[in-house]
Amino acid sequence: MAGPNELMAAIAEVGVDRRRGGYSRHVFDDAERQLREWFTEQAEARGLRVEADRNTNIWAWWGEPGDDAVVTGSHLDSVPGGGAFDGPLGVVSALSAVDLLRARDFQPRRPLAVVVFAEEEGGRFGVPCLGSRLLAGTIDRDRALALRDPDGVTLAEAVRSFGADPARLGCDEEALRRIGQFVELHVEQGRGLVDLDRPVAVASSILAHGRWRFRFHGQGNHAGATLIGDRRDPMLPASRLVLEARRVAAGTEGGRATVGRLVPNPGGTNVIPSTVDVWLDARSPEDRSTRAMVTELSALAREFAAAEGCDVAVTEESYGDTVHFDTAFRDQLSGLLDGAPALPTGAGHDAGVLAAEVPAAMLFVRNPTGISHAPEEHAEPDDCESGAQALARVLEHLAG
Known part of the structure; x- marks a missing residue:
């Protein structure tokens, strides 16, 4: 069983940006491909069934895929010269939560999946949350395929070089229908939890x-x-x-x-x-x-x-547009987590894109620096453990 800190340490050398500092991991580049491969290996080692959807998002299923699933996860890409935690903390915490639940001999009664969304930061093609936007149908497929990176490579060309079919990109009603509830864990991008002296919060809204x-x-x-x-x-x-x-x-x-x-x-x-x-x-x-x-x-x-x-x-x-997360779902999670406070965020997330289509919620883990999208972004090891424990408790309740 691996905790979130051990899993974060395992990818600490992938995508290090020697010029900017921090990490540069962009969709389909060498670093992001390494992280995709790492996630696939980690998921399969846990007996999860891994598949890519039509928009190159990766799904790891505990048991058979199905509708009304409890889904968690985040992203592995970064902004140029970004911090270590933005995105990956949510992914490694999901894997760690699976380990924690397995150690309790938990068996989900609902389908349960960990998802890794593609191009959340928009660091290569300029549009944030591109994988979840395509899945939900909130961006036109042809417009997306015509997006160009700074070197002039189109998304269609990049998808093709990745080994996927650009003609399949677009609204994925089957994948969307499978999501019964979505919970994304993320490092806090601000100082709200520092001021409240709490390790974990739930999200109330997105600007x-x-x-x-x-x-x-x-x-x-x-x-x-x-x-x-x-x-x-x-x-x-x-x-x-x-x-x-x-x-x-x-x-x-x-x-x-x-x-x-x-x-x-x-x-x-x-x-x-x-x-x-x-x-x-x-x-x-x-x-x-x-x-x-x-x-x-x-x-x-x-x-x-x-x-x-x-x-x-x-x-x-x-x-x-402004996202107001479902208050009943938010309050349910807060109650499960000993009255975790609700905080707004100025940062966009895949959960915010999906909130218009399915019940979605977020957990935040304390960031003592309050800095994000920069190398100084941080979360203490104990708080990372608290986040994984909180996510496991939420998944156990929702899927059990």
Whole structure:
């Protein structure tokens, strides 16, 4: 029987990013493939039946697959240079929970499965929770297949090189129908549990959030030979947008707006760029205020572009409305876990995508740093054990 800390240690060298720090594990790259293989080996060693669905999500079944299943799991991919716990902690805790239940001679009366979703972070193709979105049918299949990674490889090409059939991607009604209840364990992405001095919480809601790309078009030219008055430099309106994003978010209750990626083309030190792509992540507690922030920033971007003789195109790449997890299900889990507190989260999750289709809930494990999506993300070994124990208790109750 292996605990979550032993399982985390087993994958600690996979996908280490020597340049950024932390981990870079993106769907279908070498690191993510190694983790898929590792999970498959671990699941089969526990006698679980492993299969991939049409969207390359991996399912490990305790007994025969069937409808009204209790499903748990998370993801194994990361953001560029991310922390060790975001995603993998939920997967290893699920495997550890299976070990704990087996040690108690537990036999599920309902089908029980551990799932690993593909491309939750959107680190390669830009759309978060892509595996669960495809499964639930909340993203168009053709649009998904046309997504490109930073090297220009389409999702269709990547799926094909992985050995799967891109024509099979899309809404998976059979897999969705099998999920009776879904519970995702995740490291907390914030300091709520630190302030409450509790190791485990349940989720109450997820902020409305999305990603938008602003492409500023100007005129590429020589940095030394082009007079300032003759320039149409798209970097200027792009830079102004970055600053305005902070101001607009600060003026919105609960608002967050972030530019974490900016790409000039062609990207030479002595070249005025011809285009600059800016990716905006915007979030707030409600759909209306999130949309309002983006509307205001889009108007400002057009104003800034015109002042520099440039154009701008704004594209919504992904969006998720506010998620309020089922209160009865949430309270049931809280009661099972000695009154675990309910906390909102500003981070998106596969559980949030599935919540519109099936009863879904989340467990959070304390993060003493409060930092996530960075190498400093952390969870103490005792808290990881508490999380696995809590998940086992929940699965035992739901499936037994």
